Amino acid sequence: MKKQFLFAAFLAIVFNVRSQVILITDPDNNQANPINCTVFNDGAVQNFYDSGNAGANYGNNENVDITICPSLSTGSKVSVSFGINAGFSWNVDASDTIYVYDGPTTASPLLGKHNSSMSPNGFFYTASWNNPSGCLTFKFISDGAVTGTGWAANITCGNPVQPFEPHILAFLNGSGSSILAPADTGYADVCFNDSILFEARGDFPYSLQSTGTGYSQDTSNCTYLWKFSDGTQKTGRKVWFKPPARSGYLVTLRMTDPVNQIEVMKCKVRVSTIPSFAGTGPLEDTVCVGQATQLIAGVTNTDTVGVDPTQAGFEFGGVFAGLTYLPDGSGAVYTTTVNISDFNPGQTITQASDIQQMCVVMEHSYLGDLEMRLTCPNGTNTTIFNSYSPGMIPGGFNGGGTFLGEADDNGNGTPGIGWQYCFADNATWGNFAQEFTAGNFTTVTNPPSPSNGQSMSQGTYKPEQSFANFIGCPINGNWTITIQDNLSIDDGYIFEWGVFFNPAINPNTEFYTPLIASDQWLPDPTIVTGQNDTAIIVIPNTVGPHNYTYQVTDNFGCTYDTTVTIYAFEAPTLPPGAQVCDFSYQVSGASNSSGLPVHWTLTSSPAGASVSYSPDSLSLNPYITVSAYGDYTFSLSNGLCADDINFTFICDIEVPNVFTPNGDGVNDALAFRYLEYHDNSSLKVYNRWGVKVYESADYENQWTGGNLSDGVYYFILEGPNLEKVYTGYVQLIRGK
Numbered sequence: 001m002k003k004q005f006l007f008a009a010f011l012a013i014v015f016n017v018r019s020q021v022i023l024i025t026d027p028d029n030n031q032a033n034p035i036n037c038t039v040f041n042d043g044a045v046q047n048f049y050d051s052g053n054a055g056a057n058y059g060n061n062e063n064v065d066i067t068i069c070p071s072l073s074t075g076s077k078v079s080v081s082f083g084i085n086a087g088f089s090w091n092v093d094a095s096d097t098i099y100v101y102d103g104p105t106t107a108s109p110l111l112g113k114h115n116s117s118m119s120p121n122g123f124f125y126t127a128s129w130n131n132p133s134g135c136l137t138f139k140f141i142s143d144g145a146v147t148g149t150g151w152a153a154n155i156t157c158g159n160p161v162q163p164f165e166p167h168i169l170a171f172l173n174g175s176g177s178s179i180l181a182p183a184d185t186g187y188a189d190v191c192f193n194d195s196i197l198f199e200a201r202g203d204f205p206y207s208l209q210s211t212g213t214g215y216s217q218d219t220s221n222c223t224y225l226w227k228f229s230d231g232t233q234k235t236g237r238k239v240w241f242k243p244p245a246r247s248g249y250l251v252t253l254r255m256t257d258p259v260n261q262i263e264v265m266k267c268k269v270r271v272s273t274i275p276s277f278a279g280t281g282p283l284e285d286t287v288c289v290g291q292a293t294q295l296i297a298g299v300t301n302t303d304t305v306g307v308d309p310t311q312a313g314f315e316f317g318g319v320f321a322g323l324t325y326l327p328d329g330s331g332a333v334y335t336t337t338v339n340i341s342d343f344n345p346g347q348t349i350t351q352a353s354d355i356q357q358m359c360v361v362m363e364h365s366y367l368g369d370l371e372m373r374l375t376c377p378n379g380t381n382t383t384i385f386n387s388y389s390p391g392m393i394p395g396g397f398n399g400g401g402t403f404l405g406e407a408d409d410n411g412n413g414t415p416g417i418g419w420q421y422c423f424a425d426n427a428t429w430g431n432f433a434q435e436f437t438a439g440n441f442t443t444v445t446n447p448p449s450p451s452n453g454q455s456m457s458q459g460t461y462k463p464e465q466s467f468a469n470f471i472g473c474p475i476n477g478n479w480t481i482t483i484q485d486n487l488s489i490d491d492g493y494i495f496e497w498g499v500f501f502n503p504a505i506n507p508n509t510e511f512y513t514p515l516i517a518s519d520q521w522l523p524d525p526t527i528v529t530g531q532n533d534t535a536i537i538v539i540p541n542t543v544g545p546h547n548y549t550y551q552v553t554d555n556f557g558c559t560y561d562t563t564v565t566i567y568a569f570e571a572p573t574l575p576p577g578a579q580v581c582d583f584s585y586q587v588s589g590a591s592n593s594s595g596l597p598v599h600w601t602l603t604s605s606p607a608g609a610s611v612s613y614s615p616d617s618l619s620l621n622p623y624i625t626v627s628a629y630g631d632y633t634f635s636l637s638n639g640l641c642a643d644d645i646n647f648t649f650i651c652d653i654e655v656p657n658v659f660t661p662n663g664d665g666v667n668d669a670l671a672f673r674y675l676e677y678h679d680n681s682s683l684k685v686y687n688r689w690g691v692k693v694y695e696s697a698d699y700e701n702q703w704t705g706g707n708l709s710d711g712v713y714y715f716i717l718e719g720p721n722l723e724k725v726y727t728g729y730v731q732l733i734r735g736k
Contacts, residue, residue, distance in 0.1 A: 024064055033069075035078075057149050072213040081156075083487060090153070093147060122153075171196065189270050191557065200222075247271055277560075295521070333392065335483075349472065351468070356503075368388060369387070372482070378474060400436075406419070415492075416449070434462075440456065527548070545567050572591065610626070650677070657730055660733050688713075715727065715728060
């Protein structure tokens with residue numbers, strides 16, 4: 001027989017409010033006749049029974065079913081809890097089975113089948129979000145043999161936490177389309193001094209606004225906390241962020257709905273870095289006016305020289321998991337997992353302090369039946385706390401009726417207010433068991449808390465087992481929290497949790513390097529070839545600096561340029577070349593507008609000849625002395641540009657055609673002009689009959705005709721220093 005120990009107060013409730021009690025043999029509370037969720041809202045009462053009701057067993061050979069639907073105007077989902085804790089009963093023989101379906105008929109998806117052999121502590125179900133009716137359907141089948149005492153279970157309905165999906169959009173300087181790529185969790189690539197308008201949005205498929213049931217849930221009644229890795233925090237659905245440096249920034253959106261359900265989403269900002277233009281420039285930075293030179297630049301390894309993009313990086317923060325519902329359950333196990341992938345491949349935990357702390361934001365209405373452990377990627381686990389025995393973890397300190405956070409003690413799926421509990425080996429507080437014994441509690445009262453009670457104070461505790469258990473465990477991979485809820489009539493939520501590692505071992509720095517997408521030399525009239533190439537030819541056409549700009553655009557859309565300068569100078573100006581009837585010559589008329597030092601250079605001369613400059617070859621207009629007659633070519637350079645000038649240090653002999661030796665001191669001798677510069681020249685003179693009348697082996701313009709009579713005479717002038725043999729006729733006239 002079913003135990004007859006129900007409290008008088010509870011019996012009064014049952015019999016005075018018979019409409020709150022449902023037998024599996026009752027008519028359906030289907031969609032046309034739903035239960036009122038303002039009545040069925042207490043998860044602590046027994047209101048769902050087998051065919052024997054509260055006082056008798058179920059019968060043999062039963063095959064009955066019932067559908068229970070919520071009144072969608074007052075709730076959206078039906079929940080059921082079978083348990084063995086005080087006031088509840090669960091005793092269905094192993095030969096008998098109760099089936100639970102997710103929907104309004106037995107054709108709906110089967111959630112599970114149970115009896116006391118399969119589920120000795122009971123079970124819990126809530127209509128899923130894939131089930132818009134919110135109904136649960138139950139079928140019970142017993143055979144003709146042994147029967148059990150049946151069950152005293154709980155039916156509730158209401159508006160459980162409605163999953164939603166956050167979104168992040170990022171608008172460059174506040175306009176256009178979102179620049180996040182990929183959407184939501186990708187990168188916003190910007191130029192320095194750009195600003196980003198971040199906007200939070202959400203998809204709320206199960207909200208009152210979308211379905212007509214549930215609670216109001218939209219962007220207007222959510223709250224928003226933005227955290228930027230430069231240390232700034234902002235609130236509001238739309239916030240501005242202007243990156244303070246050319247670096248990377250992690251952006252974390254913490255979006256909380258009206259019932260304190262939290263979703264966390266992260267994206268990243270990368271700020272363009274200034275590329276290196278090292279190697280971009282001219283082959284010669286100074287040239288002569290009209291002289292061609294080459295400018296080189298480039299962005300790929302096939303170009304003459306590369307424009308190197310530069311690297312920047314940023315370090316990521318903690319890793320978080322989202323919402324995990326911890327519904328009523330007798331021996332039910334719930335898990336939530338985060339994946340860590342930012343450490344070096346093969347990196348392991350080497351000491352307990354490598355794990356700085358594990359933090360969880362949660363609420364639960366009964367600590368006494370909870371166990372929690374943390375499991376690393378290779379399956380090694382450590383106990384965070386264990387308040388129940390027996391359970392999945394040996395031992396247990398029996399935490400009694402203490403809450404975690406500000407719990408909703410009605411057990412109807414409505415979330416309370418989460419508190420943050422952290423666990424670290426170096427915590428000042430002891431573990432949960434020690435602090436429970438020490439009475440480290442905080443009293444919560446309604447209002448503002450959902451229910452009255454006392455909670456474990458929020459703060460940092462030691463785990464029951466040290467994180468040293470994880471030595472040797474790989475860091476990358478899935479880290480999992482496992483919670484076992486060992487009794488029904490209590491529930492709760494994990495809003496978020498994360499594992500935080502010692503920054504000293506954390507290599508979570510992501511580096512990025514913008515890529516050069518396009519490049520060009522800006523137009524200039526002195527560019528003569530290669531305008532659209534990375535190597536160009538220029539010919540400066542005026543004296544002075546000539547600036548050429550090379551421009552690149554990276555794949556962030558940011559443009560950079562560098563300007564290279566070529567200085568153009570004129571060559572020194574030289575006087576015309578000359579014949580010099582001497583071994584020396586004073587240069588005059590040379591000028592130098594460049595201001596650069598000048599230098600005279602001999603480029604050609606007669607064989608064996610030497611030359612000297614006074615005061616030196618660095619003088620603009622020097623006195624030049626040569627060692628032999630002949631043609632000399634000189635170059636005057638300012639170190640950049642040079643000009644050619646020719647001097648002939650020799651004079652052509654000027655041959656007279658008459659001389660008048662009359663003693664008047666004018667033209668008295670047969671004189672060959674410039675002959676004095678040609679030593680060892682011989683002269684022979686003949687009369688018109690071919691008779692030699694004069695000869696000199698070293699003639700020096702001294703013959704005055706002797707006693708010869710006036711007339712025409714023939715001469716031959718030759719010598720080793722003369723360019724040729726001079727011959728001709730000369731007339732002697734004395735006028736006597």
